[in-house]
Amino acid sequence: MRGIILLFIIFINTSIFAQSTEYSIVIKDIETQLPVENATVLIMKTKQILISNRDGKVTFMLNGASNIQVSEANYEQVTLRWGSLKPDLFVVYLKNNNNNKLDEIVVSKEKPEKNLQKIVANSREKLATAYRLKVYVREFFMLDNKYSYYNDGLVNFQFEGNQKKSTTTLLVEQNRSYGLLEFDIASDLMGYNLNNIMENYSNLKYFDPVLDSKTKKEYEFTTKGHPNNAGLYIMSITPLDKSKKALDTFEVIYDPVKKLIIEFSIVITPGNLAQMEEQTKVGSKNITRSFVKVNYRVDGENYYLLSSNEEIAYNLVLKDKIKNIQVRNNFVTTNFNKQNFTYKESDVFKEKTLFNKKNKILTKYWDISGFTATDEEKAIIDSLEFSL
Numbered sequence: 001m002r003g004i005i006l007l008f009i010i011f012i013n014t015s016i017f018a019q020s021t022e023y024s025i026v027i028k029d030i031e032t033q034l035p036v037e038n039a040t041v042l043i044m045k046t047k048q049i050l051i052s053n054r055d056g057k058v059t060f061m062l063n064g065a066s067n068i069q070v071s072e073a074n075y076e077q078v079t080l081r082w083g084s085l086k087p088d089l090f091v092v093y094l095k096n097n098n099n100n101k102l103d104e105i106v107v108s109k110e111k112p113e114k115n116l117q118k119i120v121a122n123s124r125e126k127l128a129t130a131y132r133l134k135v136y137v138r139e140f141f142m143l144d145n146k147y148s149y150y151n152d153g154l155v156n157f158q159f160e161g162n163q164k165k166s167t168t169t170l171l172v173e174q175n176r177s178y179g180l181l182e183f184d185i186a187s188d189l190m191g192y193n194l195n196n197i198m199e200n201y202s203n204l205k206y207f208d209p210v211l212d213s214k215t216k217k218e219y220e221f222t223t224k225g226h227p228n229n230a231g232l233y234i235m236s237i238t239p240l241d242k243s244k245k246a247l248d249t250f251e252v253i254y255d256p257v258k259k260l261i262i263e264f265s266i267v268i269t270p271g272n273l274a275q276m277e278e279q280t281k282v283g284s285k286n287i288t289r290s291f292v293k294v295n296y297r298v299d300g301e302n303y304y305l306l307s308s309n310e311e312i313a314y315n316l317v318l319k320d321k322i323k324n325i326q327v328r329n330n331f332v333t334t335n336f337n338k339q340n341f342t343y344k345e346s347d348v349f350k351e352k353t354l355f356n357k358k359n360k361i362l363t364k365y366w367d368i369s370g371f372t373a374t375d376e377e378k379a380i381i382d383s384l385e386f387s388l
Contacts, residue, residue, distance in 0.1 A: 001037065001264070002279075007055075007074070009177060012307060014139025020061040020062065020063045020346060021061070021062055021063075021089055021183070022059065022061055022086050022087065022368075023059070023060055023061070023090065024057060024058070024059045024088070024089045024090065024372075025041065025059075025063075025068070025070075025089075025090050025091075025092055026055065026056050026059050026089060026090070026091050027039045027041075027052050027056040027057075027058075027070060027072075027091075027092045027093075027094060028056055028091060028092070028093055028094070029075075029093070029094060029320065030094060031093050031095075031096070031097075032094035034056075035052070035054065035055050035057070036052060036056050036072055036075070036094055037052055037053065037054050037056060038051055038072065038307065039052040039056070039070055039072040039075075039094070040069075040070070040071050040293065041049070041060075041068060041069070041070050041298070042060045042068070042069040042071075043066050043068060044067045044068065044069055044194065045062075045064065045065070045066030045067075045164060046062075046066065047335060047336070047360065048060065048298070048334055048335060048370070049306070049332075049333055049335065049370060050332075050334070050337075050370045050371070050372075051307045051332050051370060051371050052372075052373060053074055053346075053374050054374055055372070055374050057372050057374075058372055059367060059368065059372045060131060060167050060268055060367045060368055062085075064175075065082040066082055067079055067080060067081055067082055068080040068082075068085065070092050070094065071294060072094060072349075073226070073228070073229050073232065073253065073262060073263065074096060074228040075094035075095060075096060075228070076094065076095050076096070076228065077186075078092060078094060079317070080092065096228050104224060104225040105222070105223070105224055109358060111221070111244055112193065112221035112222065112223050112235060113210070113216055113219075113221050115223070115235075116207070116210065116211070116221065116235060116237075116252070117211055118259055119252070119254050119260070119261060120204050120207050120211065120260050120261070122258075122259040122260065123204060123259070123261045123296075123303075124165070124202075124203060124204050126260060126303040127161070127166060127202045127203075127204075127303060127304065128157060128161030128165060128166045128202065128203075129159070130156045130160055130161065130338070131159050131165075131302075131336065131337065131338045131339060131342065132156060132159065132334070132336075132337050132338075132339070132340065133156070133157045133159070133304060133305065133336055133337075134155075134156050134218040134333070134334050134335040134337075135154075135155050135156070135157060135171075135195065135198075135331050135332065135333050135334065136152070136153075136154055136155075136330075136331075136334055136365075136366075136369035136370045136371055137152060137153050137154075137329075137330070137331055137332075137354065138150070138151070138152035138153075138329070138330050138366075138371070139151050139152070139154055139192065139327065139329045139330075139353075139354075140327070140328040140377075140380065141179070141221075141325070141326070141327055142324075142325070142326035142327075143324070143325060144252065144324050145324065145326075147383070148179050148382050148383055148384075149177075149179035149384065150177070150179055150380065150384050151176065151177040151178070151197075151337055151353075151354045151355060152175065152354075152366055153173075153174060153175030153176070153354045153357075154172075154173045154174045154175070154334075154365045154369050155170060155171065155172050155173065155175075155194065155196050155349070155354075156170070156171045156172075156173065157169070157170055158170075158171070158331060158340060158341050159202065159364050161215070163200070165203045166199055166201070166202035166203055166336065167193050167198070168198050168199055168202075169341075169348055170195055170198075170348065170349045171341065171343055171347055171349060172349045172354070172360070173349060173360075173362075173365070174360050174361055174362055174363065174365050175354045175357055175359065175360055175361075175362055176359045176360075176366075177355065177357075177359060178381065178384035178385045179370065179384040183349070190334060192310070192329050192353060193352040193353060194349075194352065194353060194354070195352075196352075197308075197310075197329075197331075198331070200303070201242055201305045201308060201331075201356065202305065203293055204261070204374070205252050206266060206292065206294075207250075207264075208343045209248070210237050211329075214248075218239055218240055218247055219237050219238060219239055219240065219247070220238050220239075220240055221235065221236075221237055221248075222235070222236045222238075223242065224236070224252065224302050230384075231255065231257075232252050232253055232254065232255060232256075232262060232300070233254055233255075233256045234251060234252070234315060235250075235251070235252040235254065235255070236249075236250070237249065237250035237251075237252070238250075242387045246270075248267065248268050248290070248317070248350055249265045249267050249268070249269055250266050251265045252264045252266070258297075260295055260296070260297065260298060260303060261296055262295070262298070263293070263294065263295045263296070264292075264293075264294055264296075265291070265293040265351045266290075266291070266292040266293075266387065267290065267291050267292075268287065268290040268291075268352065269315050270291075279317065280315055280317060281317065282318060282319055283316075283317065284316075284317040285314040285315070285316055285317075286314055286317070287312065287313070288313045288314055288315060288324070289309045289311065289312065289313040289314075289326075290311070290312050291307075291309075291310070291312075292308070292310050292311075293308065293309045293310075294307075294308045296377045297306045297307070297333070297336075299336070302336060302338075304333065305331065305333055305337050306333050307330070307331060307332045307333065307371075308330065308331040308384045309328075309329070309330055310326055310327075310328070310329045311326070311327070311328045311329075312326070313325065313326040313327075323340060330371060332369070332371040333370070334369055334370035347348050
C-alpha cells in the first residue's frame with residue numbers, strides 16, 4: 001500500500017512538472033520607465049531566444065524550472081531566478097551599464113573604411129559555418145495605407161558555408177497567411193525571398209556599396225565610443241553633401257576586440273530620396289521609405305543572426321494609376337544548433353516566400369515563437385483573418 005501511495009505521489013509531481021506554464025515579461029528602463037524594445041531574453045534551460053516587442057514584452061511557455069537571462073547592448077545584463085517568476089505579467093527593470101553619456105571620437109592610425117573592411121571580412125568568416133537556426137518570420141503588407149495581407153511562419157534554415165559566403169536550405173514547420181491581394185499587383189507583393197534575405201544577412205551583402213573602391217568615396221566615415229557600453233564602438237557612414245546619388249546612411253555597432261558586427265542599421269533619408277529621379281515607366285517603383293536593422297548574437301564561439309527588421313515603401317506605377325505599397329518584415333531567431341537537420345529532399349521549401357505555401361497550423365506557434373505581437377498588431381492580424 002505504501003508503495004502504491006509513493007508511486008501516486010511521484011506520478012502527481014511528474015504531471016505537475018510536465019505541464020507547460022505560460023509566462024509574460026515586460027522589460028523597462030529603470031530610469032525612464034519606458035519599455036525596452038529588442039532586448040534579448042534567453043530561457044537558459046531550453047536555450048530558446050526571445051526578443052522584446054515595442055511594448056517591451058515577451059511571452060513564452062516553460063515546462064519545469066529555468067533561470068531567465070535578459071540583455072540589451074545599452075543595459076546591464078540581468079539573470080532572473082526561476083523562483084521569482086510568476087505566470088502573470090512580470091516586470092523586469094534594466095539599468096544603463098555606463099553613466100558616461102559623452103560620445104568620444106575614436107582615434108586610430110587606420111582609416112575607418114579600412115577598419116570596416118576587416119570587421120566585415122571577419123564577421124563574414126564567422127558566419128560562414130555549418131549550423132541551423134529556427135526562425136520566426138512575419139510580414140505585414142499595406143496597399144494605399146491600408147493593411148491588406150499578413151503572413152508568418154516558424155521555419156528552419158540549414159547553413160552551409162565556407163570562408164567566402166553562406167548558403168541556406170529552408171524547411172517550413174508551420175505557417176499561416178491572411179488577407180486578399182489585388183490581382184494587378186499580386187505578383188509584386190510576394191514578400192521577401194526568404195533564402196536570399198537570410199543569405200544576405202550572413203554574407204553581409206548590405207555593406208557592398210561602402211566597401212566598393214568607387215562608391216565608398218561618396219561617404220564620410222566616423223567612429224565613436226558607444227555611449228552606454230564601453231566595450232563597443234559605433235561607426236557612422238553618411239553620404240557626402242557633394243554626392244549626386246541617393247545613398248543610404250549606415251550605422252554599425254561592433255566589438256573592436258573581436259572585430260564582429262553586433263548591430264547595423266541602414267536608412268535612406270528624405271533628403272537623399274529627393275535626389276532620386278522619379279520614374280514614370282509602367283512597372284517602375286519610386287521608393288518613399290527604406291529601413292533595415294539587423295542584430296547578431298555572440299555566444300562564446302557561436303556567432304549568428306539574432307533578429308532583423310526591414311521596412312520599405314514605394315509607389316508602383318501602373319497603366320492607369322499609382323499604388324502605394326508598404327512591406328514590413330521581421331526575422332527572430334528562437335534557437336541555434338550546430339547539428340544538421342535530418343530531412344528528405346521533398347521536405348525542402350523551394351518557393352521564394354510563405355505567400356506560396358498553404359496554411360499549416362499545428363500549434364499556436366505565433367504566441368511562443370520568440371516575438372510577441374503587440375495589441376495593435378494582433379488587431380491587424382485579426383481583422384485580416386476575419387475578412388477571409
